[in-house]
Amino acid sequence: MSFTVQQAMKTLKRNDRFRAAGRKAEQYLLNGIEACFDLRYNITTRWSDLTPAFADDEGYGPVSYPGLKYIHKRVGIAPREVLVDIGCGQGRAICVFSREPAVERCIGIEYHSSHAEAARRNAKRVRGRTAPITVIEGDAAEQTYDGTTLIFLFNPFGEATMRRTVERIGVSLLKDPRPIRVVYVNPKYEHVLAEQPWLTKTDAFEIPNRVHRSLPTSVWHSAN
Numbered sequence: 520m521s522f523t524v525q526q527a528m529k530t531l532k533r534n535d536r537f538r539a540a541g542r543k544a545e546q547y548l549l550n551g552i553e554a555c556f557d558l559r560y561n562i563t564t565r566w567s568d569l570t571p572a573f574a575d576d577e578g579y580g581p582v583s584y585p586g587l588k589y590i591h592k593r594v595g596i597a598p599r600e601v602l603v604d605i606g607c608g609q610g611r612a613i614c615v616f617s618r619e620p621a622v623e624r625c626i627g628i629e630y631h632s633s634h635a636e637a638a639r640r641n642a643k644r645v646r647g648r649t650a651p652i653t654v655i656e657g658d659a660a661e662q663t664y665d666g667t668t669l670i671f672l673f674n675p676f677g678e679a680t681m682r683r684t685v686e687r688i689g690v691s692l693l694k695d696p697r698p699i700r701v702v703y704v705n706p707k708y709e710h711v712l713a714e715q716p717w718l719t720k721t722d723a724f725e726i727p728n729r730v731h732r733s734l735p736t737s738v739w740h741s742a743n
């Protein structure tokens with residue numbers, strides 16, 4: 520009886536122990552890739568399992584480095600962009616975007632103090648930074664958003680906080696009408712954005728990746 524490689528792989532994949540080992544190997548590979556990027560940028564932004572401090576927190580996990588690159592290509596950076604990462608975690612996204620010459624400044628908002636501290640540390644040491652980075656420790660729903668033009672969220676919190684945060688962004692636009700864009704990765708509560716008369720959905724895509732989990736993302740523009 521002949522037994523092809525494909526048949527052997529099929530048999531192995533049906534085996535639970537093989538599947539578990541495969542998942543572990545994949546996780547090691549992912550961690551290795553992320554660690555290499557961290558080294559290149561001279562920062563530390565690994566996944567951490569800090570317990571969320573309040574019920575409406577969706578947990579920590581950075582967008583992968585290739586994912587950030589994909590977003591950059593797809594969404595683009597406007598001249599003198601002021602980027603805010605709402606729920607910046609350890610600051611990976613703000614560090615990566617602070618190296619873009621068109622970016623005027625980056626702001627990270629993070630309510631978890633140990634993450635905010637890590638983001639500040641990373642902001643100081645990121646290699647190739649051209650824009651200043653400010654990390655604000657606090658609740659995103661209590662910030663002002665003045666001057667921001669590119670708003671980035673990777674599913675940081677639930678619907679209630681999302682609603683309060685979007686309201687704050689709306690107030691900032693009323694005070695100072697300007698074009699803004701919102702990039703919402705894993706947009707679980709995008710209906711909150713859809714309810715705002717001043718926002719229009721202009722793009723929706725999956726961040727493709729062979730190794731990492733692909734992530735749905737939506738992009739919104741203000742009417743101004």
Ligand SMILES: C[S@@+](CC[C@H](N)C(=O)[O-])C[C@H]1O[C@@H](n2cnc3c(N)ncnc32)[C@H](O)[C@@H]1O
Pocket residue numbers: 575576577578579580581582604605606607608609610611612628629630631634657658659660672673674675676680
């Ligand atoms: C999924 S992580 C995203 C990390 C980061 N944006 C990145 O891509 O590297 C979400 C972060 O939002 C933070 N967070 C959750 N609720 C928050 C709130 N109300 N205000 C500020 N940060 C919050 C969490 O502590 C966590 O670090």
